[in-house]
Amino acid sequence: MRGKALHIAISKENPDPMHKQITDQMRDAIAKGALSPGARLPSIREMARELAVSPITIKRAYGDLEREGYLITRAGLGSFVAGIDRERIRAKKVGEIREEIARIAKSAGAFGIPIAEIRRIVDELRIKRR
Amino acid sequence: MRGKALHIAISKENPDPMHKQITDQMRDAIAKGALSPGARLPSIREMARELAVSPITIKRAYGDLEREGYLITRAGLGSFVAGIDRERIRAKKVGEIREEIARIAKSAGAFGIPIAEIRRIVDELRIKRR
Amino acid sequence: MRGKALHIAISKENPDPMHKQITDQMRDAIAKGALSPGARLPSIREMARELAVSPITIKRAYGDLEREGYLITRAGLGSFVAGIDRERIRAKKVGEIREEIARIAKSAGAFGIPIAEIRRIVDELRIKRR
Amino acid sequence: MRGKALHIAISKENPDPMHKQITDQMRDAIAKGALSPGARLPSIREMARELAVSPITIKRAYGDLEREGYLITRAGLGSFVAGIDRERIRAKKVGEIREEIARIAKSAGAFGIPIAEIRRIVDELRIKRR
DNA sequence: GTGGTCTAGACCACA
DNA sequence: GTGGTCTAGACCACC
Numbered sequence: 001m002r003g004k005a006l007h008i009a010i011s012k013e014n015p016d017p018m019h020k021q022i023t024d025q026m027r028d029a030i031a032k033g034a035l036s037p038g039a040r041l042p043s044i045r046e047m048a049r050e051l052a053v054s055p056i057t058i059k060r061a062y063g064d065l066e067r068e069g070y071l072i073t074r075a076g077l078g079s080f081v082a083g084i085d086r087e088r089i090r091a092k093k094v095g096e097i098r099e100e101i102a103r104i105a106k107s108a109g110a111f112g113i114p115i116a117e118i119r120r121i122v123d124e125l126r127i128k129r130r
Numbered sequence: 131m132r133g134k135a136l137h138i139a140i141s142k143e144n145p146d147p148m149h150k151q152i153t154d155q156m157r158d159a160i161a162k163g164a165l166s167p168g169a170r171l172p173s174i175r176e177m178a179r180e181l182a183v184s185p186i187t188i189k190r191a192y193g194d195l196e197r198e199g200y201l202i203t204r205a206g207l208g209s210f211v212a213g214i215d216r217e218r219i220r221a222k223k224v225g226e227i228r229e230e231i232a233r234i235a236k237s238a239g240a241f242g243i244p245i246a247e248i249r250r251i252v253d254e255l256r257i258k259r260r
Numbered sequence: 261m262r263g264k265a266l267h268i269a270i271s272k273e274n275p276d277p278m279h280k281q282i283t284d285q286m287r288d289a290i291a292k293g294a295l296s297p298g299a300r301l302p303s304i305r306e307m308a309r310e311l312a313v314s315p316i317t318i319k320r321a322y323g324d325l326e327r328e329g330y331l332i333t334r335a336g337l338g339s340f341v342a343g344i345d346r347e348r349i350r351a352k353k354v355g356e357i358r359e360e361i362a363r364i365a366k367s368a369g370a371f372g373i374p375i376a377e378i379r380r381i382v383d384e385l386r387i388k389r390r
Numbered sequence: 391m392r393g394k395a396l397h398i399a400i401s402k403e404n405p406d407p408m409h410k411q412i413t414d415q416m417r418d419a420i421a422k423g424a425l426s427p428g429a430r431l432p433s434i435r436e437m438a439r440e441l442a443v444s445p446i447t448i449k450r451a452y453g454d455l456e457r458e459g460y461l462i463t464r465a466g467l468g469s470f471v472a473g474i475d476r477e478r479i480r481a482k483k484v485g486e487i488r489e490e491i492a493r494i495a496k497s498a499g500a501f502g503i504p505i506a507e508i509r510r511i512v513d514e515l516r517i518k519r520r
Numbered sequence: 521g522t523g524g525t526c527t528a529g530a531c532c533a534c535a
Numbered sequence: 536g537t538g539g540t541c542t543a544g545a546c547c548a549c550c
Contacts, residue, residue: 017525028240043537054527059538067327074402075538076534093241097234098251104227105255110158111223115256121228122252125235126245142334147549184550277540288500303522314542319523335523336549353501357494358511364487365515370418371483372476375516381488382512385495386505407534444535 006035006042010051018053022061030070030081031089041071041079136165136172140181148183152191160200160211161219171201171209266295266302270311278313282321290330290341291349301331301339396425396432400441408443412451420460420471421479431461431469 008025010018029035041047044062048055062079065071073079105115138155140148159165171177174192178185192209195201203209235245268285270278289295301307304322308315322339325331333339365375398415400408419425431437434452438445452469455461463469495505 019525024237028237032240032242045537055538056528057526060525062538072402073538074405074534075407076536078537080402090241090243093238094243094247094251097238097243097248098254100230100234101248101251102255104230105252107154107158108223108227111161111220113220113224113227115252117224118227118231119249119252119256121224121231122235122245122249124228125232126249142332142340145334147335149549187550190549279540284497288497292500292502305522315523316543317541320540322523333523334549336521338522350501350503353498354503354507354511357498357503357508358514360490360494361508361511362515364490365512367414367418368483368487371421371480373480373484373487375512377484378487378491379509379512379516381484381491382495382505382509384488385492386509409534447535450534 008051010053018057019060019064022051022058023064026061026065027068027070030065030084031086031093033086035081037081037083039081041081043078138181140183148187149190149194152181152188153194156191156195157198157200160195160214161216161223163216165211167211167213169211171211173208268311270313278317279320279324282311282318283324286321286325287328287330290325290344291346291353293346295341297341297343299341301341303338398441400443408447409450409454412441412448413454416451416455417458417460420455420474421476421483423476425471427471427473429471431471433468 006026006029008022010021014021016024035041041062042050044055044058047058051058062071062073066073066079070082070084071079072082101118105118108115108118136156136159138152140151144151146154156165165171171192172180174185174188177188181188192201192203196203196209200212200214201209202212231248235248238245238248266286266289268282270281274281276284295301301322302310304315304318307318311318322331322333326333326339330342330344331339332342361378365378368375368378396416396419398412400411404411406414416425425431431452432440434445434448437448441448452461452463456463456469460472460474461469462472491508495508498505498508
């Protein structure tokens with residue numbers, strides 16, 4: 001299997017701004033290990049051509065990911081996947097999920113939907129995935 | 131006890147736009163039954179004064195809720211809580227939750243977080259709420 | 261004395277990019293307390309007109325300061341000085357100074373300049389300021 | 391003992407551009423006396439091979455150092471460490487340090503950090519180095 | 521009016 | 536070629 005390691009899809013339907021769609025997908029790809037530390041990423045201009053967006057939008061996405069520690073970029077050289085503490089990132093993600101679930105549970109409560117029902121929804125997913 | 135049926139809190143910290151903070155809380159109040167069908171809501175001007183925001187913001191919120199079927203505005207009379215098919219709304223909300231959970235599970239998978247762990251997070255919440 | 265609380269000077273001589281010159285000066289102003297928490301900052305467009313730069317450059321500066329926790333900005337409302345943990349920021353600044361001094365001392369060592377001489381330079385400053 | 395007089399380390403982590411990392415280290419080596427006046431430096435190509443960078447980058451570094459008076463390049467012969475007025479260079483460096491310290495002290499003042507505290511930081515360094 | 525996003529295009533330093 | 540900065544101008548959502 002020889003293909004692009006990076007398949008980024010931008011949807012105009014998605015209300016998220018482009019740069020967020022890009023960072024979200026790249027963050028996941030890096031976290032998942034689809035991109036190994038040190039690997040060179042497409043240059044800003046390449047990526048811009050490929051996704052048919054402005055280089056500035058890609059720059060914005062790369063810049064955000066750099067601030068988050070997912071990649072490092074050096075003028076004249078390009079951008080590279082950063083050495084990442086996978087455990088730290090996983091823990092951070094779990095924390096985010098916990099907050100999201102809590103928010104959902106709270107809002108569900110107002111509609112008379114108990115947490116038990118949310119649990120049931122999660123279990124449905126587990127079964128579907130089997 | 132005759133008091134405000136409606137306690138809406140707008141926070142500047144909350145990144146959500148004001149009109150969304152308002153609709154979210156009113157929707158929950160109506161769904162929860164805190165506001166009974168037919169009940170008269172404060173006029174746009176009253177509400178605006180009370181929350182110290184622009185009437186335009188309230189108009190936007192009422193308009194959104196009307197489009198969603200939660201209230202009815204009669205020109206010259208005011209706005210009233212709509213008669214609501216509680217079951218229909220609950221079912222709709224469950225569907226929304228299902229989609230959100232699926233989205234979370236998908237993104238979590240990229241970080242090596244299995245659905246079982248999400249289930250665990252939900253269970254933690256159940257215990258905490260007891 | 262009634263004047264602008266914010267005097268920002270941009271120099272074309274300065275090799276730092278404009279947005280950094282702006283953030284540096286605003287950060288100092290906020291840290292110093294010249295701007296109180298909650299105070300409204302000039303809008304992006306106002307500031308841009310005043311400094312005769314593009315609104316995007318100001319946006320960049322405000323965005324950086326927001327990520328650093330110095331201000332919060334809400335669409336449609338404007339930008340406001342954040343409630344700040346002054347102690348935390350002071351400690352961070354001391355850490356940065358420590359690193360800078362260490363770097364200077366290291367580079368000075370190569371020229372045969374001992375730390376004692378750096379100390380003497382600092383003392384000169386103390387006397388001058390009296 | 392006949393070994394490399396010049397150990398230059400280029401780091402990808404270091405945000406400084408490569409040419410600066412090189413000039414900084416060579417300048418220090420010359421100022422320190424590790425390279426004696428008249429000594430022949432590796433040719434641009436040699437150096438480039440050794441550091442695994444482009445000859446253009448080395449050319450830029452050598453050129454910068456020549457402009458600063460640290461080395462002399464004779465076409466066809468190579469590059470040589472310049473005869474240096476060590477005192478003059480030391481004095482210049484002290485001046486630079488004085489300016490940097492003044493800048494740091496000024497910025498620190500905005501955070502309520504007195505010069506006395508900077509002095510303390512310098513003293514900590516002195517102790518650590520003993 | 522406010523901020524948020526995106527584009528097209530320019531100029532610069534770095535390799 | 537690379538990334539970094541800045542401009543001018545457009546369109547959108549929010550208030």
